[in-house]
Amino acid sequence: MSHPTAHPDGADRGCLRLVLAVPFTLLTLLAAWFCWTAVTIRPSGGWDADAYRGIEVACLVTMVLAGAVILLGLLPSVRRAMGWPWVAPAAVLVVVAAVRWATGT
Structure with missing residues (x-):
């Protein structure tokens, strides 16, 4: 018998x-x-x-912040609740920052 206040699987994902x-x-x-x-x-x-130093620092900060989002999104419980569409913009930002840092011009 389940607890009377228990939610069905996934019912509290909204919160x-x-x-x-x-x-x-x-x-x-x-x-x-x-x-x-x-x-x-x-x-x-x-x-x-x-x-050039400003570009490097801005790219580094972008990759650290977006990387934190990606790492958070890799956690199984978070991934079930949020899904990959929440992580996709951060992944795009990492790619853009890496390309900008690599080109530097």
């Missing part, structure tokens, strides 16, 4: 999804802002070390 949506959304938005910053920085020339 868990709502709670997990906060860090997913905040981390993804922060990563998107840093990625946008990295993409919009334009060095004045080969001598502009500060701009």
